Amino acid sequence: MxxxxxxxxxxxxxxxxxxxxxxxxxxxxxxxxxxxxxxxxxxxxxxxxxxxxxxxxxxxxxxxxxxxxxxxxxxxxxxxxxxxxxxxxxxxxxxxxxxxxxxxxxxxxxxxxxxxxxxxxxxxxxxxxxxxxxxxxxxxxxxxxxxxxxxxxxxxxxxxxxxxxxxxxxxxxxxxxxxxxxxxxxxxxxxxxxxxLVRDDNGGVLVGRAELSPVDGPVYVDEHLLLRGRAPGLVVDPDQERGVEVTVLHRQVLGIGRRPRTRTGRAVQIASRVPMTVVSDGVPRSRPTDRWTLYRHTAPLRLVRGLLE
Structure with a gap:
């Protein structure tokens, strides 16, 4: 090399x-x-x-x-x-x-x-x-x-x-x-x-994880409706194959309750009826927001992660 x-x-x-x-x-x-x-x-x-x-x-x-x-x-x-x-x-x-x-x-x-x-x-x-x-x-x-x-x-x-x-x-x-x-x-x-590499509609990038909470409104992954109503939170991770992996979190008590639902796609669009707190790569957004979009960037990131010879 x-x-x-x-x-x-x-x-x-x-x-x-x-x-x-x-x-x-x-x-x-x-x-x-x-x-x-x-x-x-x-x-x-x-x-x-x-x-x-x-x-x-x-x-x-x-x-x-x-x-x-x-x-x-x-x-x-x-x-x-x-x-x-x-x-x-x-x-x-x-x-x-x-x-x-x-x-x-x-x-x-x-x-x-x-x-x-x-x-x-x-x-x-x-x-x-x-x-x-x-x-x-x-x-x-x-x-x-x-x-x-x-x-x-x-x-x-x-x-x-x-x-x-x-x-x-x-x-x-x-x-x-x-x-x-x-x-x-x-x-x-x-x-x-x-x-x-994932981008958001506010000009930022996501390299690790985004957390949004609470969510009350439709969440679309590409053209698929993932969530229609309320959820305590949403987690978005980069997905190597599709672009984004979106998980809807539900409340559980002693392991009882709805299990998280996950879907992958190129983009996720969130429109909440209540303000959401957004934490992107560990950094809280300065103000709550009711809309957020994350999508796969057209170019990849050249990350050094190959095995040493």
């Missing part, structure tokens, strides 16, 4: 915070001294340069501030910090932040001439290697945040993703991944596999 370019992102603020967890400390040690970037939990656009995305600082909109003046609109977002499409301002799932000056922006020198034809703030691919491997140390929410940046920059096809989790999680269970030092060795030397 050709050795890909390697980028290691630890989703903790610094090495001391990462090594406070023994399993994560073992994972760092197993990386064998390779450079590690400490990027904090659920990173956003600040990791774009590490992923191979550059931005044209010269093509900002008229309201953009000059370097050193503090906050400014970025990526075509309104001045109040909320993007026009309702997505988190910095691309981090599960939270909204004020738009700030893009740390990836430089002076604009050395930008290819073709960039001048792009709209303000358009992400532009820099050198695009045949393979670049991004190793993520963190939890499922951190992995989802990094995958979201790859998706938005159209880099899923050129980047492999290794995952070093500090504890068992829906992602490690779904893909039979180890944790700690064993996960680090696999992330460095394992083979990539094409796995299902």
């Amino acid at each position: 050709t050795t890909p370019d390697l980028v290691v992102l630890c989703c903790r603020p610094d090495r001391a915070a990462a090594e406070a967890d023994p399993v994560t400390r073992d994972g760092l040690a197993a990386l064998g001294g390779r450079p590690v970037q400490f990027v904090g939990a659920r990173p956003g656009k600040e990791i774009d340069p590490a992923l191979g995305v550059v931005r044209d600082a010269r093509r900002r909109g008229p309201a953009a501030a000059t370097p050193g003046t503090g906050a400014q609109p970025a990526d075509g977002q309104p001045a109040d910090g909320q993007p026009a499409d309702g997505q988190p301002a910095d691309g981090r799932p599960g939270e909204h932040r004020d738009a700030t000056r893009d740390p990836a922006a430089g002076t604009g020198e050395g930008v290819p001439p073709a960039v001048a034809d792009q709209p303000a703030g358009t992400p532009v691919l820099g050198r695009r290697p045949a393979d670049r491997r991004v190793v993520v140390l963190g939890d499922d929410a951190d992995l989802a945040a990094v995958v979201l940046r790859l998706l938005r920059a159209d880099l899923l096809g050129s980047h492999q993703v290794g995952y070093v989790a500090g504890r068992r999680s829906p992602v490690t269970a779904l893909h039979s991944l180890p944790i700690g030092a064993a996960a680090a060795r696999l992330a460095l030397d394992g083979e990539p596999d094409l796995v299902t």
